[in-house]
Amino acid sequence: MPASGISRREARRAAVFMLFQWDVTGRPLGSLYEGEVDEYTRQLAEAVTEHAGELDARITSASDDWTADRLGAVERNVLRVAVEELDDGEVPLEVVLDEAVTLAKRYASEDAARLVNGILGKLVREENGN
Numbered sequence: 001m002p003a004s005g006i007s008r009r010e011a012r013r014a015a016v017f018m019l020f021q022w023d024v025t026g027r028p029l030g031s032l033y034e035g036e037v038d039e040y041t042r043q044l045a046e047a048v049t050e051h052a053g054e055l056d057a058r059i060t061s062a063s064d065d066w067t068a069d070r071l072g073a074v075e076r077n078v079l080r081v082a083v084e085e086l087d088d089g090e091v092p093l094e095v096v097l098d099e100a101v102t103l104a105k106r107y108a109s110e111d112a113a114r115l116v117n118g119i120l121g122k123l124v125r126e127e128n129g130n
Helices: 008-025 039-062 073-088 093-107 110-127
Strands: none
Touching: 008 039, 008 073, 008 093, 039 073, 039 110, 073 093, 073 110, 093 110
């Protein structure tokens, strides 16, 4: 659990929400921090903004029909967070996949959840050489 006392699940959701705002408004990430933001949320959101171009390229390469910029902002940022967490290696694969699908379903749609699951599955298979 992050030092602030909130769970990683809550921190991940906060990061996706902040990244959604950053993505849609174009405002600097730091201007979107309201009140005290826990360290895990801040680190995850900042890592995603720093690597957004690379993350988007990987998402696009794993998608058969979509480019990252054509995905909805929710799906795009859920995928960015998931790929960043996979790269970091601290969060187990099963947790990353489950959380990404849950976030896409909760904040977008069932179709978005399937899309996120498919893209992440393909990325994982490619990285494992399958």
